[in-house]
Amino acid sequence: MKTATALETESSVNQPEPVRKPKSSNFWKTFKNQKYLYFMTIPFVIWVFVFSYLPLWGWTMAFQKYKPARSFFEQEWVGLEHFKTLFQDDQFLLSLRNTLAMSSMGLIAGFIFPITFALLLNELRLGIFKRFAQTISYLPHFVSWVVAAGIVTKMLSTENGMINAILVGLGIIHEPIQFMAQGHLFWGIVTLSDVWKETGWNAIIYLAAISGIGPELYEAARVDGATRLRQIRHITIPSIRPTIIVLLIMSVGNLLNIGFEKQFLLSNNLVTDYSQVLDLYSLKYGLGMARYSFGTAINIFNSVISVVLLFTINGIFKRTTKESLL
Incomplete structure (x- = not known):
């Protein structure tokens, strides 16, 4: 006579496995329920394809000795010649050093x-002053770099410059310093200028993340006797950590794509060795000299390194913090 356990085992073995619906049927079911949302994304998908994927056809220029007057099939193919020239150029290595240095400083x-x-602004209890401080802080974001560079240059000027006047007035220095003529100071000037211009604007997303934290957490912490500093450390910062990680991953992916506006506008002939970045190098030695294939090779290098950095930092955070962008 079979025991109850044996009967249960036999029934579980003989029981047919549940039929799993194929993924395609699940997709069409979801599409049917949310078809209007899918239709709304069509213009954006077309936009991304036209402006982000279709131009990748132009990457073929990097492997050609491109001549504008010839058709695609008449171009002379040179393989990796432009990339070999790129890595053997001292100006490229100099530009790469400057780009990585300013990008890393700007990232930190x-x-x-x-x-x-954002943390300090969140601690303000006077609403009027909080809104005033926030408004004043992000106004420089809307000022073009042409105007911002003029303001920075004037402030650092040896003639009636505010920074030199303060340093001389406090007795820190005895005579004005030519900040804009010191190559080793250029990276710091660019970084601090970017901080002044973008800090208020970049803080908005952190303030939005902080506003989503439940007030009951702070109330419970206050009941337990936690100070405001401990509330920031144990509640606010851990709550906005996913936002910080996502933005950090995206920023590392764009480490080489820092643009050239601020470097171009703040530089001069005395600091060229410290101000030339990859975008300026591409503009000068690629487009400026009608070396279209060489300029394309530089852009491909930027894109490939950016993708590698993005997947690398995303993998690191996925393993260490279980947070991921991809």
């Missing part, structure tokens, strides 16, 4: 200052 300062500013 661009996270520390906005996060700190």
Whole structure:
């Protein structure tokens, strides 16, 4: 006579497995329920394809000795010749050094200052002053770099410059310093200028994340006797950590794509060795000299390194913090 356990085992073995619906049927079911949302995304998908994927056809220029007057099939193919020339050029290595240095400094300062500013702004209890401080802080974001560079240059000027006047007045220095003529100071000037211009704007997303934290957490912490500093450390910062990680991953992916506006507008002939970045190098030695294939090779290098950095930092955070962008 079979025991109850044996009967249960036999029935579970003989029981047919549940039929799993194919993924395609699940997709069409979801599409049917949310068809209007899918239709709304069509213009954006077309936009991304036209402006982000279709131009990738132009990457073929990097492997050609491109001549504008010839058709695609008449171009002379040179393989990796432009990339070999690129890595053997001292100006490219100099531009890569400047780009990585300013990008790294901007990445660190661009996270520390906005996060700190958002935390301090969140602690303000006077609503009017809080809104006033926030408004004043993000106004420089709407000023073009042409105007911002003029303001920075004037402030650092040896003639009636505010920075030199303060330093001389406090007795820190005895005579004005030519900040804009010191190559080793250029990276710091660019980084601090970017911090002044973008801190208030970048803090908005952190303030939005902080506003989503439940007030009951702070009330429970206050009941337990937690100070405001401990509330920031144990509630606010852990709550906005996913936002910080996502923005950090995206920023690392764009480490080489820092643009050239601020470097171009703040530089001069005395600091060229410290101000030339990859975008300026591409503009000068690629488009400026009608070397279209060489300029395309530089852009491909930027894109490939950016993708590698993006997947690398995303994998690191996925393993360490279980947070991921991809």
